[in-house]
Amino acid sequence: MPDERFFLAIDAGTTMIKAVLTRADGGFVDTAAAKLQILMPRQGWCEMDMETVWQAVCGAVGTLREKNGTVWGNICAVGICAQGDGMWPVDAGGKPVRNAVLWNDTRAEGLIDYDAINKTCVALEASPLFPGACPVILRWLKEYEPENYRRIAAVLHCKDWLNYRLTGQLATDQSDASTSLMNIYTKKYKFSLLEMLGIGSCQECFPRVAASDEVVGTVTGQVTELLGIPTGTPVIAGAIDVLAAATGCGVTAPAQKGTVIGTTLCNYVVLDEDGARVNAGEIGSVLCHTQPGTYIRLMAALSGASALDWVRREILADEPYPQLEQEIDKLPVGSEGVFFHPYLYGERAPFRLGTASSGFFGLQACHTRYHMARAAFEGVALSLYDCYRSLPSGEDVFAVAGGAAKSDLVCQMVCDCMGEKTVRCREKELGILGVVRLLQKACGFPVLSGAAERDSFFPDMEKHEQYKKLYMEFCFLKDAMLPFWKRRQ
Numbered sequence: 001m002p003d004e005r006f007f008l009a010i011d012a013g014t015t016m017i018k019a020v021l022t023r024a025d026g027g028f029v030d031t032a033a034a035k036l037q038i039l040m041p042r043q044g045w046c047e048m049d050m051e052t053v054w055q056a057v058c059g060a061v062g063t064l065r066e067k068n069g070t071v072w073g074n075i076c077a078v079g080i081c082a083q084g085d086g087m088w089p090v091d092a093g094g095k096p097v098r099n100a101v102l103w104n105d106t107r108a109e110g111l112i113d114y115d116a117i118n119k120t121c122v123a124l125e126a127s128p129l130f131p132g133a134c135p136v137i138l139r140w141l142k143e144y145e146p147e148n149y150r151r152i153a154a155v156l157h158c159k160d161w162l163n164y165r166l167t168g169q170l171a172t173d174q175s176d177a178s179t180s181l182m183n184i185y186t187k188k189y190k191f192s193l194l195e196m197l198g199i200g201s202c203q204e205c206f207p208r209v210a211a212s213d214e215v216v217g218t219v220t221g222q223v224t225e226l227l228g229i230p231t232g233t234p235v236i237a238g239a240i241d242v243l244a245a246a247t248g249c250g251v252t253a254p255a256q257k258g259t260v261i262g263t264t265l266c267n268y269v270v271l272d273e274d275g276a277r278v279n280a281g282e283i284g285s286v287l288c289h290t291q292p293g294t295y296i297r298l299m300a301a302l303s304g305a306s307a308l309d310w311v312r313r314e315i316l317a318d319e320p321y322p323q324l325e326q327e328i329d330k331l332p333v334g335s336e337g338v339f340f341h342p343y344l345y346g347e348r349a350p351f352r353l354g355t356a357s358s359g360f361f362g363l364q365a366c367h368t369r370y371h372m373a374r375a376a377f378e379g380v381a382l383s384l385y386d387c388y389r390s391l392p393s394g395e396d397v398f399a400v401a402g403g404a405a406k407s408d409l410v411c412q413m414v415c416d417c418m419g420e421k422t423v424r425c426r427e428k429e430l431g432i433l434g435v436v437r438l439l440q441k442a443c444g445f446p447v448l449s450g451a452a453e454r455d456s457f458f459p460d461m462e463k464h465e466q467y468k469k470l471y472m473e474f475c476f477l478k479d480a481m482l483p484f485w486k487r488r489q
Contacts, residue, residue: 109354167217
């Protein structure tokens with residue numbers, strides 16, 4: 001007889017909310033989605049209306065409820081993964097103080113001496129800071145929006161805000177907390193960093209830290225009236241989306257590695273504690289993984305699929321991806337001399353410079369829009385390769401996930417660029433699958449083991465040698481542009 005207990009798992013990304021109803025054994029039942037809007041009121045600013053995000057979650061969950069009413073009352077747990085970094089501030093009444101400031105916001109680029117403070121971060125075994133990190137945004141608010149700064153009672157991450165709306169409880173998890181301020185080994189905040197930033201008074205604003213699979217609250221009666229989820233249903237702390245996706249891929253053991261080619265481009269290698277201590281640095285992060293005793297060395301470049309979407313929208317008039325990729329595939333490696341830097345939002349890994357910008361190089365009259373499109377695809381692949389040059393070597397195979405990884409062309413291109421076997425999990429909602437595994441553990445159910453079904457890609461080593469030469473030119477152009485980018489600070 002099938003288990004009639006169900007999970008509600010939510011993935012709150014930068015561009016989309018996805019809500020999935022699954023059986024307790026992990027089988028997907030139904031999916032609903034809602035789009036999100038990024039607000040850019042000024043150059044370099046990236047924000048979201050917090051109430052609008054909650055309403056988008058309610059809309060997606062409401063659609064699931066309408067379609068699955070006969071089993072809706074059997075939901076036994078809820079879990080969320082979401083975009084990380086940034087700051088989602090609430091006041092003493094639990095209301096948003098202002099729009100959330102997102103992970104790719106660069107308004108605070110010139111606010112502090114990042115090189116100096118990040119030496120202290122590494123010494124304190126905390127992740128380095130960058131303009132989209134919560135403490136830096138708090139410092140910016142104190143200086144430029146002092147009234148809003150004084151109203152803040154709690155600073156949350158995206159999933160923490162949604163968990164609060166479900167439960168009325170303030171908490172975060174170890175994966176999100178390890179993005180800034182927390183000692184990743186003791187799991188304690190290092191408030192001395194706030195003192196260095198001149199915002200020591202914010203210590204009480206940071207919520208308690210829980211394990212990703214820990215229950216942090218239960219669904220309130222108000223939410224039951226709104227969404228029909230049974231009152232008292234446990235809600236787990238959840239995880240940052242990239243680590244949820246890694247968990248869904250089965251990338252949880254030391255030396256395994258992977259990339260999420262989503263809005264951002266997250267490249268990582270799993271480490272044990274000894275490996276984490278050896279590989280800490282002032283660029284990128286070492287985050288607490290969802291499995292006890294494991295960590296992820298992360299190089300998260302700011303532009304992944306977002307760069308491809310921009311080129312498709314602005315240069316190719318929203319030409320369908322299948323048609324676009326068919327044309328790209330006709331062109332040789334190297335786009336016949338055209339290069340593209342994908343730094344549309346600045347960059348934070350493997351180098352940190354908020355004023356870095358995108359550009360096409362080598363364009364001549366013989367080139368077409370498809371040369372530019374292929375150059376953009378190759379630019380993202382070369383950015384990925386650039387990040388892995390700064391990561392521990394890990395195994396000689398890596399897993400890819402994220403929206404752009406649905407493309408065979410993208411997977412083969414990064415495979416050729418890396419020169420390593422590449423695997424792609426066939427399950428499209430890997431963040432959701434990771435959340436389901438956390439829910440199974442939290443509820444005492446058998447946890448899905450191993451990885452989902454995979455597609456394998458094998459490198460063309462002749463093309464790999466070509467990409468290695470392109471990488472040298474890519475870096476030469478990057479170094480040549482650095483003085484110009486730095487003049488814009």
